[in-house]
Amino acid sequence: xxxxxxxxxxxxxxxxxxxxxxxxxxxxxxxxxxxxxxxxxxxxxxxxxxxxxxxxxxxxxxxxxxxxxxxxxxxxxxxxxxxxxxxxxxxxxxxxxxxxxxxxxxxxxxxxxxxxxxxxxxxxxxxxxxxxxxxxxxxxxxxxxxxxxxxxxxxxxxxxxxxxxxxxxxxxxxxxxxxxxxxxxxxxxxxxxxxxxxxxxxxxxxxxxxxxxxxxxxxxxxxxxxxxxxxxxxxxxxxxxxxxxxxxxxxxxxxxxxxxxxxxxxxxxxxxxxxxxxxxxxxxxxxxxxxxxxxxxxxxxxxxxxxxxxxxxxxxxxxxxxxxxxxxxxxxxxx
Numbered sequence: 001x002x003x004x005x006x007x008x009x010x011x012x013x014x015x016x017x018x019x020x021x022x023x024x025x026x027x028x029x030x031x032x033x034x035x036x037x038x039x040x041x042x043x044x045x046x047x048x049x050x051x052x053x054x055x056x057x058x059x060x061x062x063x064x065x066x067x068x069x070x071x072x073x074x075x076x077x078x079x080x081x082x083x084x085x086x087x088x089x090x091x092x093x094x095x096x097x098x099x100x101x102x103x104x105x106x107x108x109x110x111x112x113x114x115x116x117x118x119x120x121x122x123x124x125x126x127x128x129x130x131x132x133x134x135x136x137x138x139x140x141x142x143x144x145x146x147x148x149x150x151x152x153x154x155x156x157x158x159x160x161x162x163x164x165x166x167x168x169x170x171x172x173x174x175x176x177x178x179x180x181x182x183x184x185x186x187x188x189x190x191x192x193x194x195x196x197x198x199x200x201x202x203x204x205x206x207x208x209x210x211x212x213x214x215x216x217x218x219x220x221x222x223x224x225x226x227x228x229x230x231x232x233x234x235x236x237x238x239x240x241x242x243x244x245x246x247x248x249x250x251x252x253x254x255x256x257x258x259x260x261x262x263x264x265x266x267x268x269x270x271x272x273x274x275x276x277x278x279x280x281x282x283x284x285x286x287x288x289x290x291x292x293x294x295x296x297x298x299x300x301x302x303x304x305x306x307x308x309x310x311x312x313x314x315x316x317x318x319x320x321x322x323x324x325x326x327x328x329x330x331x332x333x334x335x
Contacts, residue, residue: 037283037334039082040090044330046075048291050098052299053320055128058170059104061120066102066168068128072326073098075132087141088152094134096324101127108173108182123171132324133161136201148209155202158223158264163194166301181242185249190234191301192255197227197262213275217287219268226261235305254304263296270328285332292325 049070059065075096082089103125138156145151170187203221210216232255239247270289277284299320 037083040080040332040334042077042079042081042092042330042332044077044328046077046094046096046291046326046328047072048075048096048098048324048326049073050130051323051325052128052130052164053322054299055126055166055301055320057126058121058124058168060106060122060124062106064104064106066104066124066126068100068102068126070100071098077328077330087139090136090138090140092136092138094132094136096132097130099127099129101125120174121170121172124168126166126168129165130322131161131163135159138201140205150207150209152205152207153203154205154221155200157198158201158225159198160225160227160264161194161196162295162298164192164299164301166191166193176241179242183242184240186238186240188236189303189305191303192230192232193300194230195227195262195298197225199223199225199227199261203266207272213273215272215274217268217270217272217289219266221266223264223266224261225264227259229258229260229300231256231258231300231302233302233304235303237305250305252305256302260297262298265294267292268328281335283332283334285334287328287330287332289328290326291328292323295322295324298322 049072051070052068055068057065057068073096075094077092077094079090079092081091103123106120106122108122136156136158138154140152140154143151143153167188167190169189172185172187174183174185175181176183201221201223203219206218208216232253234253235250236248237250239249241247268289268291270287272285272287274283274285276282297319299322
């Protein structure tokens with residue numbers, strides 16, 4: 001009995017030792033590699049669309065106006081990170097570009113035969129274009145709750161370089177009072193709006209682990225950016241007569257610079273899958289999600305000519321908002 005008792009005690013001790021040794025060499029949770037990694041790299045493919053406010057839209061004689069509905073456009077984001085003393089530092093660059101255009105027409109004969117038949121807009125064409133460049137530098141701290149929930153508050157700085165173009169072409173038919181023949185008035189307005197800004201950023205990332213390496217992730221961030229807006233308009237208006245002659249009514253270019261601040265909110269939700277390669281000490285993560293980025297008062301165009309003609313009341317000077325949202329597909333490596 002004593003011998004059997006000693007054998008049982010040795011086996012129990014050996015089992016406890018092996019279990020402790022095994023648990024020390026295996027990740028305690030799916031997120032343990034994030035604490036142990038030295039460097040990380042991430043590349044995301046962005047498939048987004050945009051919504052912008054307060055773009056001035058003239059109408060043709062039938063009441064229709066161009067519809068600058070957004071198109072799905074591609075972008076890219078790349079990030080590099082490192083860890084020191086349980087603090088993570090990350091540098092992230094985002095590039096996105098998109099454009100939209102539309103033209104509407106009205107029947108010229110209908111305009112000339114209407115009462116009164118003095119003038120009417122028979123064609124309006126518009127185009128909007130956006131270039132978006134963003135650079136984020138952030139410091140974060142990972143907090144693990146249990147084995148399945150990871151919380152990562154972060155703070156840092158955001159740099160933003162955004163340029164927008166908004167052009168419209170307006171064609172008006174009218175009767176020449178001298179010859180009583182149809183004539184055309186064409187307005188070509190080319191507008192520019194750019195912002196170069198920088199400001200603090202703060203937020204939190206969350207990860208919830210499921211089984212078989214699958215999980216749910218989220219990201220919420222808030223930013224305040226200070227920067228300089230550059231606003232410019234090139235305006236040309238010309239009458240073309242049936243005789244082939246023309247008269248330039250207006251040909252001017254004006255611009256202004258203004259310093260201001262804007263607010264930005266970010267939201268990201270999605271699913272990811274992680275796999276750890278023990279021999280290479282490497283973790284691979286794949287993700288797919290939906291993002292939403294909202295910028296307040298970033299759409300700023302000004303019609304200097306109409307403001308001048310209307311004694312200070314501009315056609316469109318109200319600040320507008322810009323929303324970028326869509327699908328994100330990415331891959332992450334941690335070593």
